[in-house]
Every structure is written in C-alpha cells, then in structure tokens.
Amino acid sequence: MIPGKRSHARLPVRIGAMESSSARSGGSTRREATRQKLYEAAVTLIAEQGFSATTVDEIAERAGVAKGTVYYNFASKSVLFEELLRHGVGLLTASLKEAAEGTARAGGGKVDALDAMIRAGLVFIDRYPAFTQLYVAELWRTNRAWQSTLMVVRQEAVAVVEGVLREGVAAGEFSDEIDVQLTAAALVGMVLVAALDWKSFQPERSLDDVHAALSRLLQGRVSGRV
Amino acid sequence: MIPGKRSHARLPVRIGAMESSSARSGGSTRREATRQKLYEAAVTLIAEQGFSATTVDEIAERAGVAKGTVYYNFASKSVLFEELLRHGVGLLTASLKEAAEGTARAGGGKVDALDAMIRAGLVFIDRYPAFTQLYVAELWRTNRAWQSTLMVVRQEAVAVVEGVLREGVAAGEFSDEIDVQLTAAALVGMVLVAALDWKSFQPERSLDDVHAALSRLLQGRVSGRV
DNA sequence: GTATTTGAACTGACTGGTCAGTGCAAAAAT
DNA sequence: ATTTTTGCACTGACCAGTCAGTTCAAATAC
Structure with missing residues (x-):
C-alpha cells in the first residue's frame, strides 16, 4: 500500500x-x-x-x-428522486423571480421582464442541462409515484411566468386578449426546447447568440423584415 | 375418452x-x-x-x-419501441408536409404555411397524445439503444419546419437575420409544450382556441395591444 | 364437397439474471 | 459520545427472453 x-x-x-x-x-x-x-x-x-x-x-x-x-x-430511490426534483426546481424558480424583479428595479417594462426570464432560463439550462432533461422527460408522465410532487413544482415555475404576463396585461403592456396560461406554457416550451436543442446539437454556440434568436421570436420580429 | x-x-x-x-x-x-x-x-x-x-x-x-x-x-422490447417511434413520427411528418403544401397550393405565404403546420401539430397531438408524450420524454436522453433512430426521426420532422423557414427567408418574407435551426426548434417547442399543457391541464378547451393563442404568439401580437 | 396437410401465427409455463431494499458490525468523523 | 459512513452478504420480487407445443385457415388431395 x-x-x-x-x-x-x-x-x-x-x-x-x-x-x-x-x-x-x-x-x-x-x-x-x-x-x-x-x-x-x-x-x-x-x-x-x-x-x-x-x-x-x-x-x-x-x-x-x-x-x-x-x-x-x-428513505428510498423514489424519495431521493423527489427531493432532487424539489431541489432543482427551487433553484430555477428563485432564478426566474430574481430576473423579473431585477428588471422591475431597473425600471424596465414587462417585455424586459420576459426577456430577462428567458435569459435566466437559458443560464439555468446551461448550468444544469441534465436536470432540465430529466425534468422534461418526467413532466407529462402519469401514474408515477412522484406525480404530485412534479405537479406542485411545475406550477411554482410556470406561475412566475404567468404572473409577469398578467401584470403586463393589467398594465396595458400586453394585449388583454392573450391567453395567459397557454402563452406561459408556450413561452416555457420555446425556451426549453430551443435550449435543449442548443445543448444537444450545437453546443458551441454562445448563450448570447441563442438568447438573441429567442428574443427576436418573442418580439415578433420574425415575419416581416426588420 | x-x-x-x-x-x-x-x-x-x-x-x-x-x-x-x-x-x-x-x-x-x-x-x-x-x-x-x-x-x-x-x-x-x-x-x-x-x-x-x-x-x-x-x-x-x-x-x-x-x-x-x-x-x-x-425481436425484442427495444425493437418494438423503435418501430413504434418510426411509425409515429412517420405519421407526423407526413401530416406536416401536407399542411405546408396545402397552403402553398392555396397561394398562401410562408406565414400561412407555419400557421398550418402549427395546426397540423396540434391535430396530431390531439389524436396521439400518448405518442407525443413518449416522444418528448425520450428525445433528449443519451445512452439509450434507440438513440440513433430517434435522431434520424427527429431530423425528419424538424427539417420540414426548417425548410419552410428557409424558403420564407429566401422569398423575403422572413427577416434574413433569423436563425433557422434555433427558430425551428423554438417553434416546435412552443407547440409541443403548449399542446401537452392543454391536454394535461385544460383538456376541455377546443383546438381552435389553442390554435388561436399560438397564432397570436407566432405573429408577435402579444406585446402591444392590437 | 370432404379430408388431410402445411406453415405461419400464437400460447404460456419456465429460466436465469437483475435489482431494490435490508441488516449489521466495524470504522471514521465530528 | 454520538452521528455518519462503510462494506458486504443476503433476500425476495420481478422481468426479458425462450421454447416446446397448440391453433387455425388456406392449399392440396381425394
């Protein structure tokens, strides 16, 4: 020895x-x-x-x-997994909230808040790609032991986005015809899938680059030349 | 006897x-x-x-x-699963292509094509929610037997969207600053997540309803009152 | 028309391996 | 002194895949 x-x-x-x-x-x-x-x-x-x-x-x-x-x-393998889920989503929601509040303090509008949250989402996924992957894979399953945990935890995260959208509508910054819940889900999906694609298929690209592409989409600068 | x-x-x-x-x-x-x-x-x-x-x-x-x-x-459990994947994604890509070609025949622009594909995606998810769920859950995993199958099959589907985006840029209908690959992924994600959310959490809503919400987002009619 | 043959399709009991979870005495860390 | 970790053998349930035998409908023979 x-x-x-x-x-x-x-x-x-x-x-x-x-x-x-x-x-x-x-x-x-x-x-x-x-x-x-x-x-x-x-x-x-x-x-x-x-x-x-x-x-x-x-x-x-x-x-x-x-x-x-x-x-x-x-206590068991599933409990380990459940606590892992809680832990990870806790980090995410904290980061989203902070992003939204940051723009508010800086006197930005709700579009800025959404944009900041997109960036926060990207940063999170950049840092914890595995967690994101796992989360997506489990989110829409049914009949699993941790189903209810997942539900709660999902709601916490989506609620942050919904909150900003609702405030934006109230402030007259967003059309009051938008469907808050669906739009929130769509925005989350946009960031999620684009980011996973980024990490999986073109990891050499910079975060700023990806963020720019998503910002453009968010602000409807896709159709019609700028 | x-x-x-x-x-x-x-x-x-x-x-x-x-x-x-x-x-x-x-x-x-x-x-x-x-x-x-x-x-x-x-x-x-x-x-x-x-x-x-x-x-x-x-x-x-x-x-x-x-x-x-x-x-x-x-031959095995995995082979059954792989063939199932091929079968399902085959249906989806066929449906997406048909949607895009349909608007082309009707003399619509590329925005119409995208919109039609969003609808086709929703129709597909409406009809085969389980398949969609399963697909999303497996797509970003690594180290699995059917990894390569999944890759091929994913590319087929995303390529349809990318194709329309590229044609739109070439025709001057979309800004030539958009990132085709990332935007395609983001659009797919938008539809995917919104639709899964719809099926999971508010299944009573109509397809038209959901489609309208996503169309609005696609056309940038979220920020700024219409 | 009826009987027989053929081969593809199907059955389900069985096997060999894997894995979550246990139990516990000794060691290490605080 | 107490909490935490280790190492390892063990159990019982579970499960992918196998295989010898069975069913059936169409083809062929009579």
Missing part, C-alpha cells in the same frame, strides 16, 4: 461550496455534502437513462459512496 | 373477423393487425410509465395477446 494513496481514495474533497451557506441550520454539514454528491450523481444518470433504468448501485458508485449511505440519507 | 368432448376443445370458433379486411397485400393481414394492437398497447403504457418501467407482460396483456406473440412479432 503506497502511503498517502488509499485504494478507495477517501479525500475530504470540497466539491460544491456548501460549508459557508447557512452553516448549521437543521442538519450537519457533512450529511448535506453527501446528499449533494448523491443529487449530482443521480441527476446525470437519470437524465441519461431514465429513473427505472438507473440502479441505486450506480448512483452510489458515481457519488463515491456506499450503497448503505444512500439509504441512510434517503 | 368421452365422445364429443376433447381435452383441448378444438372448435372452429370465429374469433376475430379478419377475413374480409384487405385480403392479401404484402404481409398477412392477421400479423399486421396484431402488430397494430401491440403498438397501441405499448404507446400508452410507455407514455405513462416510461420504457423501462413498462413490462412486456403488461403490453401483451393490454393488447390481449400472449407474451410469446410479442416476441414472434418483434
């Missing part, structure tokens, strides 16, 4: 930067770190293969953790 | 009523009918639960067929 080198290298590596964030507030930091590792391992595996095709052994292995640890931290 | 009573009763019972339907044309009609039943059973089950969570036994049971029959007709 080479000194300083262990077979299953057990280095206390700092992966994220969790330690300073809300130090002490419920659970120990070590536990939080393991959970984070498990999330990261699970999200990519499940995005690639789907929930059922991904085994707990794989998740544990990729996280560099024993199988027992998975069950020490989560 | 009791006369008139055999252990495995061999009565010439009429089960289906296949005999008159298109007698002979390529493969046997019976076989084709079973395959169709299997497609239908598989598409809903896989849409609901995902590929891995759906068992061959379930598919067979829902199709009203023995498990062996599945393997008589398809």
Whole structure:
C-alpha cells in the first residue's frame, strides 16, 4: 500500500461550496455534502437513462459512496428522486423571480421582464442541462409515484411566468386578449426546447447568440423584415 | 375418452373477423393487425410509465395477446419501441408536409404555411397524445439503444419546419437575420409544450382556441395591444 | 364437397439474471 | 459520545427472453 494513496481514495474533497451557506441550520454539514454528491450523481444518470433504468448501485458508485449511505440519507430511490426534483426546481424558480424583479428595479417594462426570464432560463439550462432533461422527460408522465410532487413544482415555475404576463396585461403592456396560461406554457416550451436543442446539437454556440434568436421570436420580429 | 368432448376443445370458433379486411397485400393481414394492437398497447403504457418501467407482460396483456406473440412479432422490447417511434413520427411528418403544401397550393405565404403546420401539430397531438408524450420524454436522453433512430426521426420532422423557414427567408418574407435551426426548434417547442399543457391541464378547451393563442404568439401580437 | 396437410401465427409455463431494499458490525468523523 | 459512513452478504420480487407445443385457415388431395 503506497502511503498517502488509499485504494478507495477517501479525500475530504470540497466539491460544491456548501460549508459557508447557512452553516448549521437543521442538519450537519457533512450529511448535506453527501446528499449533494448523491443529487449530482443521480441527476446525470437519470437524465441519461431514465429513473427505472438507473440502479441505486450506480448512483452510489458515481457519488463515491456506499450503497448503505444512500439509504441512510434517503428513505428510498423514489424519495431521493423527489427531493432532487424539489431541489432543482427551487433553484430555477428563485432564478426566474430574481430576473423579473431585477428588471422591475431597473425600471424596465414587462417585455424586459420576459426577456430577462428567458435569459435566466437559458443560464439555468446551461448550468444544469441534465436536470432540465430529466425534468422534461418526467413532466407529462402519469401514474408515477412522484406525480404530485412534479405537479406542485411545475406550477411554482410556470406561475412566475404567468404572473409577469398578467401584470403586463393589467398594465396595458400586453394585449388583454392573450391567453395567459397557454402563452406561459408556450413561452416555457420555446425556451426549453430551443435550449435543449442548443445543448444537444450545437453546443458551441454562445448563450448570447441563442438568447438573441429567442428574443427576436418573442418580439415578433420574425415575419416581416426588420 | 368421452365422445364429443376433447381435452383441448378444438372448435372452429370465429374469433376475430379478419377475413374480409384487405385480403392479401404484402404481409398477412392477421400479423399486421396484431402488430397494430401491440403498438397501441405499448404507446400508452410507455407514455405513462416510461420504457423501462413498462413490462412486456403488461403490453401483451393490454393488447390481449400472449407474451410469446410479442416476441414472434418483434425481436425484442427495444425493437418494438423503435418501430413504434418510426411509425409515429412517420405519421407526423407526413401530416406536416401536407399542411405546408396545402397552403402553398392555396397561394398562401410562408406565414400561412407555419400557421398550418402549427395546426397540423396540434391535430396530431390531439389524436396521439400518448405518442407525443413518449416522444418528448425520450428525445433528449443519451445512452439509450434507440438513440440513433430517434435522431434520424427527429431530423425528419424538424427539417420540414426548417425548410419552410428557409424558403420564407429566401422569398423575403422572413427577416434574413433569423436563425433557422434555433427558430425551428423554438417553434416546435412552443407547440409541443403548449399542446401537452392543454391536454394535461385544460383538456376541455377546443383546438381552435389553442390554435388561436399560438397564432397570436407566432405573429408577435402579444406585446402591444392590437 | 370432404379430408388431410402445411406453415405461419400464437400460447404460456419456465429460466436465469437483475435489482431494490435490508441488516449489521466495524470504522471514521465530528 | 454520538452521528455518519462503510462494506458486504443476503433476500425476495420481478422481468426479458425462450421454447416446446397448440391453433387455425388456406392449399392440396381425394
């Protein structure tokens, strides 16, 4: 055995930067770190293969953790997945809200808010492509254990977009004939699919580039030369 | 042995009523009918639960067929799924092409073609919601057996939209600054997500209604009162 | 027309492997 | 001293795929 080198290298590596964030507030930091590792391992595996095709052994292995640890931290495979969903969508909605509020503080209109949210969406997908992939894949399924969780969490995110649209209508900035719910869904779809396409098929393009293309579409500058 | 009573009763019972339907044309009609039943059973089950969570036994049971029959007709579970994908996307692309050509014959412009394709997409999703669901769920996965099939099949569908956009740019009907590939993806996403939302959360609405909302978005009649 | 043959289509019990989840004693971290 | 993690053997359910045997309708023979 080479000194300083262990077979299953057990280095206390700092992966994220969790330690300073809300130090002490419920659970120990070590536990939080393991959970984070498990999330990261699970999200990519499940995005690639789907929930059922991904085994707990794989998740544990990729996280560099024993199988027992998975069950020490989560009641079951589905619970791990559900908490992962909640965690991820939490990040997204926070980011969307911040984007909308940012433009409001800067005195921008609702179109600016929508545009900022499109960018926030792109940034999110750029940072967490696997999560996005997985989310899309599960969203419209029925008969699954985490169905209700997914519902709640979806609503949180879409509600932010709907809110901005509604405010825009109230302020007279958008036509009052628009269908808020459907338009919100369509906008989300636009960003989602374009971004996944970007990441999958032309990853070399810059975020600004993609953002510009979507902005143009949003502002109806497609038909008719500018 | 009791006369008139055999252990495995061999009565010439009429089960289906296949005999008159298109007698002979390529493969046997019976076989084709079973395959169709299997497609239908598989598409809903896989849409609901995902590929891995759906068992061959379930598919067979829902199709009203023995498990062996599945393997008589398809080499494996994945092959059944791949052929199902090809079959479904074939229907979609045909429908999109027809929509675009229809407006061309009627002397409409490319905006009309896009609008007609949006409608065709909605009609398709209205008729085959399960297939759409399943398609979306699998499209951005990686590391799966049918990955390449999915790629080919996706390109066929998106190419139709891209084609119309390109023609529109060439004809000066669309700004030549649009990004064809990204815009096509965004449009597909818009329709896809809005339609799935419609089917999942407000199924009572009419197709015309949904189509109107998307048309408005396409033509940039969202920002600014009309 | 009736009997027999043929081959494609179908059946369902069975097999071999996989995997979620358990149990627990020892080790490590805090 | 307590919490957390490890390592690993084990179980029981579940499931893809197989295969020897069965059904049936059309073709051929009588």
